[in-house]
Amino acid sequence: MYLVADIDVDICAQTSCKLCTQFCPEANTILYNDQAGKEKGYKYGAAYVAVDRCKGCAQCVWVCDNMAKHHAIKMIMIDQLPNAAITDNVVYGEKSTTAVLTSPVVG
Amino acid sequence: MSLDYVKFSPGFEKFMPKEYRDMVEHGPFGKKTTVSQMGSFKEILEEHPMCAGCAMTLFIRLAMISFPNPEDTITVGTAGCGRLSISQAAIPFVYGNYGDQNGVASGLSRGLRLRFGDKPKDVVVMAGDGGMADIGFSCTLHSWFRKEKFTTIMLDNEVYGNTGGQESGMTNKGAVLKMAPLGKKFEKMDMVSMAKSAGCAYVATVVPNNPRRVEAVIKKAVLIAREIGPTYIQAYTSCNIEYAIPTDKVMEDAKNVEGDRYQFSEYVTDEAKQFLAERYGYKEFLPKPAPAVTKA
Numbered sequence: 134m135y136l137v138a139d140i141d142v143d144i145c146a147q148t149s150c151k152l153c154t155q156f157c158p159e160a161n162t163i164l165y166n167d168q169a170g171k172e173k174g175y176k177y178g179a180a181y182v183a184v185d186r187c188k189g190c191a192q193c194v195w196v197c198d199n200m201a202k203h204h205a206i207k208m209i210m211i212d213q214l215p216n217a218a219i220t221d222n223v224v225y226g227e228k229s230t231t232a233v234l235t236s237p238v239v240g
Numbered sequence: 241m242s243l244d245y246v247k248f249s250p251g252f253e254k255f256m257p258k259e260y261r262d263m264v265e266h267g268p269f270g271k272k273t274t275v276s277q278m279g280s281f282k283e284i285l286e287e288h289p290m291c292a293g294c295a296m297t298l299f300i301r302l303a304m305i306s307f308p309n310p311e312d313t314i315t316v317g318t319a320g321c322g323r324l325s326i327s328q329a330a331i332p333f334v335y336g337n338y339g340d341q342n343g344v345a346s347g348l349s350r351g352l353r354l355r356f357g358d359k360p361k362d363v364v365v366m367a368g369d370g371g372m373a374d375i376g377f378s379c380t381l382h383s384w385f386r387k388e389k390f391t392t393i394m395l396d397n398e399v400y401g402n403t404g405g406q407e408s409g410m411t412n413k414g415a416v417l418k419m420a421p422l423g424k425k426f427e428k429m430d431m432v433s434m435a436k437s438a439g440c441a442y443v444a445t446v447v448p449n450n451p452r453r454v455e456a457v458i459k460k461a462v463l464i465a466r467e468i469g470p471t472y473i474q475a476y477t478s479c480n481i482e483y484a485i486p487t488d489k490v491m492e493d494a495k496n497v498e499g500d501r502y503q504f505s506e507y508v509t510d511e512a513k514q515f516l517a518e519r520y521g522y523k524e525f526l527p528k529p530a531p532a533v534t535k536a
Contacts, residue, residue: 225282
């Protein structure tokens with residue numbers, strides 16, 4: 134098993150700074166959903182990770198901890214994630230994306 | 241070289257893979273995309289085989305988003321790490337022999353001008369420090385002396401990363417590497433001064449720990465190269481393998497290096513300033529109004 138980034142929606146949706154998206158070296162890996170957290174009253178949505186593209190470098194963790202100072206991202210083993218987004222389930226909209234969360238580990 | 245090549249061939253739409261479909265329907269072609277919209281549209285760059293946490297990939301990703309007209313852009317590269325991801329993008333990529341990337345780009349740029357006239361077609365060279373400052377040095381400098389109108393971007397990781405860690409002309413003095421165990425005996429080449437002497441209209445040094453700044457620099461360089469002359473960007477893109485930087489500390493290293501030897505600098509000729517202000521409305525380069533005369 135290997136590590137992937139996991140973003141805490143509750144912490145991320147409070148500020149929605151998008152810094153992790155801008156510092157990830159992989160394209161279309163940390164995506165943005167402006168509907169996330171709306172049911173809890175947060176306005177601007179949150180970022181999420183398409184785990185099949187994440188190489189586990191943890192740059193986003195450093196950026197979130199030291200530049201944004203939000204501590205919303207943790208590296209966890211992929212089989213410990215109950216549900217996660219993968220590229221095949223990402224749907225692009227006009228100004229945002231959504232993803233149906235599924236179990237990332239097959240078989 | 242137009243929006244025509246970013247659509248489905250008739251009858252083939254349902255057979256296209258998801259990534260292709262997303263690129264046609266939600267890609268940046270024909271729109272103005274910025275760094276702040278990242279994560280909400282399909283990017284030109286796709287999955288690539290470069291190392292986890294590579295700062296060069298981050299810079300290439302930002303550069304691809306910053307191109308003013310991605311549908312009218314061709315990238316040219318050469319051997320080195322960078323081409324592994326530059327080639328995995330939805331814009332044409334020309335792969336030269338080692339070191340001739342600026343020669344290839346010169347011919348390409350002239351040919352496109354003959355074919356398309358005034359319609360801007362951007363040629364962007366992206367190559368490593370070895371391909372540009374060592375092996376391709378003569379092609380690079382001569383293209384600047386000839387005032388060829390295209391953008392040259394050096395991805396400076398200060399080492400030959402792809403072949404096991406030999407010293408390059410851009411390695412710092414004293415640096416000990418896997419294939420340079422005695423340490424480098426000479427100073428780092430001053431390509432920025434050479435670019436200015438050779439007549440580049442725009443020269444900038446940048447570190448990818450400020451995405452908006454990278455975007456601004458690349459936009460200016462590509463726009464100036466359309467009509468004024470050659471432009472040069474030197475970007476520090478660390479090699480976390482050869483310099484043994486833990487992947488989660490890559491941005492910390494970029495910050496330290498920016499403070500140490502890679503401060504942001506920008507050189508714009510007066511002609512280029514005037515061009516950007518008049519043609520593309522850059523307010524920072526508009527002539528300053530004369531101060532109001534106040535009576536004492």
